[in-house]
Amino acid sequence: MTQSAHNTAPSRGDTIVIDPMYLPKDGRFGSGPSKIRRTQVQAIENHMYDLLGTSHRQSPVRTLVGDIQEGLTEFFNLPEGYEVVLGNGGATQFWDIACASLIETKASFASFGSFGQAFVNAANSTPFLQNSTVSTASAGSLTLPAIDDSADAYCWPHNETSTGVAAPVTRFAQGHDSNALYLVDATSAAGALPVDISQTDVYYFSPQKAFGSDGGLWIAICSPKAIERAERIESQHNQQRWIPSMLSLRKAVTNSRKQQTLNTPAIATLIFLREQIQWLNEQGGLSWASERCNQSAEFLYSWAKHSRYARAFVQDPAIRSHSVVTLDLDETISADEVCAHLHANGIVDTFGYRKLGRNQLRIGVFPSVEPDDVVRLSECIDWVVAHMTQH
Numbered sequence: 282m283t284q285s286a287h288n289t290a291p292s293r294g295d296t297i298v299i300d301p302m303y304l305p306k307d308g309r310f311g312s313g314p315s316k317i318r319r320t321q322v323q324a325i326e327n328h329m330y331d332l333l334g335t336s337h338r339q340s341p342v343r344t345l346v347g348d349i350q351e352g353l354t355e356f357f358n359l360p361e362g363y364e365v366v367l368g369n370g371g372a373t374q375f376w377d378i379a380c381a382s383l384i385e386t387k388a389s390f391a392s393f394g395s396f397g398q399a400f401v402n403a404a405n406s407t408p409f410l411q412n413s414t415v416s417t418a419s420a421g422s423l424t425l426p427a428i429d430d431s432a433d434a435y436c437w438p439h440n441e442t443s444t445g446v447a448a449p450v451t452r453f454a455q456g457h458d459s460n461a462l463y464l465v466d467a468t469s470a471a472g473a474l475p476v477d478i479s480q481t482d483v484y485y486f487s488p489q490k491a492f493g494s495d496g497g498l499w500i501a502i503c504s505p506k507a508i509e510r511a512e513r514i515e516s517q518h519n520q521q522r523w524i525p526s527m528l529s530l531r532k533a534v535t536n537s538r539k540q541q542t543l544n545t546p547a548i549a550t551l552i553f554l555r556e557q558i559q560w561l562n563e564q565g566g567l568s569w570a571s572e573r574c575n576q577s578a579e580f581l582y583s584w585a586k587h588s589r590y591a592r593a594f595v596q597d598p599a600i601r602s603h604s605v606v607t608l609d610l611d612e613t614i615s616a617d618e619v620c621a622h623l624h625a626n627g628i629v630d631t632f633g634y635r636k637l638g639r640n641q642l643r644i645g646v647f648p649s650v651e652p653d654d655v656v657r658l659s660e661c662i663d664w665v666v667a668h669m670t671q672h
């Protein structure tokens with residue numbers, strides 16, 4: 282390998298040109314924001330006059346929000362009494378909402394990557410909460426929150442986007458303390474991985490991953506028990522606990538019941554989202570979507586297994602994500618350089634999670650991504666690596 286092989290951005294002359302016959306039809310493989318399909322973009326154009334630039338308090342946009350709520354109710358086959366609540370700020374905002382409106386005194390967390398840990402940090406910096414119980418596992422492995430009778434909430438990610446590890450979603454501590462809420466961060470899982478919502482009290486996510494929308498919104502599927510908790514905390518603690526409006530789940534529920542949000546939402550984001558939910562439901566819903574993600578992910582894991590230079594980062598096949606695939610490359614082949622060559626050919630966002638610091642590719646295989654394009658991606662990676670090592 283030459284010196285120049287270590288540069289992350291190859292100069293013009295260095296760029297490896299992939300034969301167009303190998304290129305995927307769509308080169309977006311990001312883990313979020315992720316691919317937005319053409320019909321979603323067309324939906325924006327189609328609704329130029331009746332939705333874009335119109336009031337979110339009037340019936341057209343409220344119908345849009347109502348369609349999203351109904352569509353998700355169908356997609357997740359919601360148990361009786363569960364409600365689809367939404368607001369502005371994304372999953373990161375929802376962590377603070379949970380700290381203000383859902384965790385009463387203390388939560389027990391699982392942290393096995395950056396996103397799980399970020400929620401722990403939010404709780405530990407909340408002045409009125411006790412120090413969290415935290416069960417940790419190293420990147421690439423899995424743990425669940427420790428059973429803790431003094432915790433009133435159990436919190437963990439369904440899919441750790443920074444490492445490509447998927448966790449089970451179950452009421453694992455049932456019988457110990459029936460009062461604890463189960464709060465599951467589903468941001469890169471919802472819409473891609475199978476789930477039984479009855480096993481959660483809040484299943485929350487941002488829509489720019491499997492739902493192929495834009496960022497800035499949070500959606501939380503809440504059990505009656507979670508809504509009760511939020512209502513009680515806000516009415517009981519309103520003397521001691523400052524709950525800013527944007528962190529009030531109760532206010533979000535009140536607005537969501539009227540097909541509205543507390544403050545103005547991005548209407549284009551809602552249009553993208555409705556279009557995607559309708560498409561997913563037409564294709565066959567969650568079972569279709571998760572089977573498709575399965576197929577793409579298993580293809581990549583098996584390709585890596587047979588490759589001379591790539592291997593799955595997550596050792597245990599049972600916890601490998603089927604929405605975000607992480608692959609380590611041989612030390613002799615720079616993943617940064619592979620990504621730069623792919624990027625120059627229109628294949629984007631295949632880089633690993635920066636803070637993980639590994640020689641790694643990370644590939645989002647959400648339902649919008651064609652399994653056929655995933656096969657093509659593997660051929661392009663092979664092409665780039667073969668030409669890199671020829672020097």
Ligand SMILES: *Cc1c(COP(=O)(O)O)cnc(C)c1O
Nearest residue numbers: 371372373396438442468469487
């Ligand atoms: C992307 C992601 C988040 C953060 O989402 P934002 O919309 O940026 O707030 C949180 N949790 C997980 C698991 C994610 O993948």
